[in-house]
Amino acid sequence: MLPEDRSDQQIGAADLRRLSDMAARDRAKFFVKRPAYADRLLCVALCQGAGTHFVECERGLPLTSGIKDFDVWSFFSAIPGERFPADRRTTHDDFGDSKFGRWLDEPSPYRHYSGRRVDFLLRALDAIRDDDPADALRAWLRTGRTRSAGLLAMKGVVLIDPPERRREIVWPI
Secondary structure (H helix, E strand, C coil): CCCCCCECCCCCHHHHHHHHHHHHHHHHHHHHHCHHHCCCEEEEEEEHHHHHHHHHHHHCCCCCCCECCEEEEEEEECCCCCCCCCCCCEEEEECCCCCCCCCCCCCCCCCCCCCCEEEEEEEEECCCCCCCHHHHHHHHHHHCCCHHHHHHCCCCEEEEECHHHCCCEEECC
């Protein structure tokens, strides 16, 4: 039984496409100040609890997580010798009215949302642009050298982009 603040609804292709569009709008804001990263996107992934929920639904496993919010990570190929400028950047948006219900974490600055909160995070990986995105992401998760990698490796990770790989489970293997 999931806590009442979590949705048990299955995440479908249209939901992932909507998250992809939202993430693209968020990245466009980042590129205004950091245009060097505009052509370095490796992949976009649904992570944390919603990622785990997707994996459980796809594999027919008992639901343990549910969807409290959506954590959408954009992963870039690092620029050699340059520190990624947005390691701690997190922005938020409203998924809007949907089958997933509302963000119920009260009191919260997001209580005005009509749907679930979407968190957007960015990270550069030690990968080149031509690397397979799932392989690059798995390598980063496997090493766990950063706090983020360690935390994300504890949950499910599912590709949202590139579009032809959408719904591909990256983690757990």
